[in-house]
Amino acid sequence: MRLILLGPPGAGKGTQAQRLVERHGIPQLSTGDMLRAAVANGTEIGKRAKAIMDAGQLVSDAIVNQIVSDRIDEADCRKGFILDGFPRTVAQAEALTEMLAQKGQKLDAVIELKVDEAALVERMKKRVADTVAAGGSVRGDDNPESFAKRLDEYRQKTAPLSAYYRETGELVTIDGMQDMDTVTAEIEEILAKAN
Ligand code: AMP
Numbered sequence: 700m701r702l703i704l705l706g707p708p709g710a711g712k713g714t715q716a717q718r719l720v721e722r723h724g725i726p727q728l729s730t731g732d733m734l735r736a737a738v739a740n741g742t743e744i745g746k747r748a749k750a751i752m753d754a755g756q757l758v759s760d761a762i763v764n765q766i767v768s769d770r771i772d773e774a775d776c777r778k779g780f781i782l783d784g785f786p787r788t789v790a791q792a793e794a795l796t797e798m799l800a801q802k803g804q805k806l807d808a809v810i811e812l813k814v815d816e817a818a819l820v821e822r823m824k825k826r827v828a829d830t831v832a833a834g835g836s837v838r839g840d841d842n843p844e845s846f847a848k849r850l851d852e853y854r855q856k857t858a859p860l861s862a863y864y865r866e867t868g869e870l871v872t873i874d875g876m877q878d879m880d881t882v883t884a885e886i887e888e889i890l891a892k893a894n
Contacts, residue, residue, distance in 0.1 A: 700723060700725060700778070700779040700807050700890060700893070701779045701804060701805070701806050701807050702719075702780075702782070702806065702807055702808040702810060702890070702893075703781075703782045703786070703806060703808070703810070704781060704782065704783050704810055704812065705811040705812070705857070705860060705861065705864075705870075706812035706814060706875055707814060707816065707819060707850060707853045707854075707857075708819065708823070708846065708850065708853060709814075709819040709820075710819070710875045711812055711814075711822075711875055711882060712783045712784065713727075713729065713783060714879060715812070715879075715882060715883060715886060716729065716781045716783040722887075723779070725775075725776075725779040725780050725781060726776060726780050726781070727781045727783050728767065728780050728781065728782050728783065729784050729785075730766060730767060730783075730785040730787075731752075731783075731784045733766050733770065734752060734758060734763075738752070744766070747762070749839075752840055753839040753840055754840075754845060755840050755844070755845035755847070755848030755849040755851075755852065756848060757787060757788065757856060760788055760790045760791050760794065763787070764791060764794040764795075764798070767782070767785055767795070767798070768798045771802065771804075772802070779807075782795075786860060787852075787853075787856060787857045787860075788857065788860075789856075789859055789860060792863050806869055807890070807893045808869065808893045809864040809869040809870050809871065810871050810886055810889060811861055811870060811871070812873055812875030813872050813873065814875040818876065819846075819850065820843070823846050826841065827841050873885045873886065873889075
């Protein structure tokens with residue numbers, strides 16, 4: 700099963716993706732996680748991406764498209780994958796359509812989590828508090844300024860993807876303000892229909 704989780708930062712994509720990983724045994728491909736790993740490992744891509752990420756801006760399409768294309772070719776993606784945080788621009792969505800076609804693959808579902816934007820900043824603050832309480836390190840872009848920029852980038856560059864996938868007939872929208880278990884149950888219902 701190949702699916703995309705769409706939604707603004709803090710919508711719960713990561714949490715839902717982790718649940719799907721456990722239930723379906725397919726990997727979560729989070730371009731944010733992959734880029735953070737590149738930064739932590741000090742790779743060439745990481746060095747180029749760090750300042751952009753910390754400022755809450757988007758890394759170039761060319762970089763993320765290549766990262767995703769390479770990752771999809773790995774053995775653990777043979778049964779499918781969950782894309783979390785990719786695509787984030789219409790150009791990335793077009794590149795994904797093309798790369799999947801080249802690999803003889805297609806998407807099963809594009810699930811959008813719709814959330815009330817006013818609640819997102821509170822969710823970000825809670826995530827920071829939970830991380831600190833658990834002794835973890837806080838993301839460089841989980842601060843009010845970068846978060847506002849991330850939301851802005853989302854509105855301008857990622858929100859148009861809803862129209863893109865509505866047009867292809869693949870988009871399904873879920874109310875992401877419901878409790879996490881209800882959102883999970885609705886995602887499972889969609890996937891059951893898609894199979
Ligand atoms: P995330 O963990 O998905 O919130 O991503 C954190 C940051 O990584 C974003 O604010 C961007 O700087 C970068 N990033 C992640 N995915 C992408 C993408 N698909 N396109 C461009 N930049 C991305």
